[in-house]
Amino acid sequence: MDKRLLTIQDISCVGQCSLTVALPVISACGIETAILPSSVLSNHTAGFSAWTFRDLTDEMPNILDRWKKENVDFDAFYTGYVSKAQIPHILDIMNQVARPGALRIVDPVMGDNGKLYAGFDDDFPMEMRKLVNGADIILPNMTEAALLLGIPYQAGIYTQKYIEKVLKDLYALGAKNVVLTGVSFEKGKLGVACYDGSKFDYYFTEHLDVAMHGTGDVYSSSFAGALMRGKSIIEAASIAADFVCESIRQTLPDADHWYGVKFEKALPYLINRLS
16 A cells, blocks of 8 residues: 655645645655645745735544545654644544554744744643654754753754754653754754664755745655655655755745745755655
C-alpha cells in the first residue's frame, strides 16, 4: 500500500506558505498528500496590507467523523500553523485515523526572530507542548524552542554546549526526535541540529544572508516528504536544508518576488536528491 500523509495547517490562498507549499512539495516527493485546512486566508499576513480570515475549527470533528465512516487512515501526520482551540481536535484525529506505526511530525509554528506571532496568546506555547509530547519528530526554529522551554531567546552564533542543552530540554518535553533549525556555530554557516535522546547530528549550509517568507514551511514540508521516502532523520534534515537554499537561489534574481520563495523551480532538485 502506498503511503498517505495528512498535513494540518492553514491555507493562505496567495503567498507560497503553509498548505500551498506542503501539498505540492510532499506530493512531488511521491507521497499521497491529504490536507486539513485549519483556516483559510486570502493571503498570508507578512507584508500584505490586509487579509481575510476564516477559522475552520468547527469543521474538524465533522471531517474526522466522515473519515471514520469511510475508513480513511494515514501513515503520517504533519502539523503546521494551528490555533490553541484546534490542538485537542488534532490529537483526536491522530489517535483515531492512524495506521499502525503512523508518524507524528510537528512543526510547532509559533514565532520567529524572538517574537510570538501576532494572534497567539502568551499561553499558546504551553498548549503547543501537548502536540510536542508524543510526537515522533518536532521541527522548531530557535524562537519556537525558546518559547516551548520558557527561556529567553538568543540570536546569533551559538555554542555547541548551548545547542545541546536546548536539544536535551526539548527532548524532555516528550518528543522522540528533535530537529532544531536556525543553528549557527560560525559566521557564514547555518544549519540544523538533531537529537534522538542519545546522539547529536549536525548539518550546515552556506548562510544566505537574506530574509524570505515561507522558508520554514518549505523546510518542514520537504523534510516530511524525504522522511516518508525512507530517508533517515539526518538525511531528511540535510535534503530539506539544501532544498531551502536552492529555493532561495531561484528567487534572488527577482527583486519583486517579496512574498515567498520560488520553491516550484527547485522541485527538480528535490526530486533528484530523493532518487
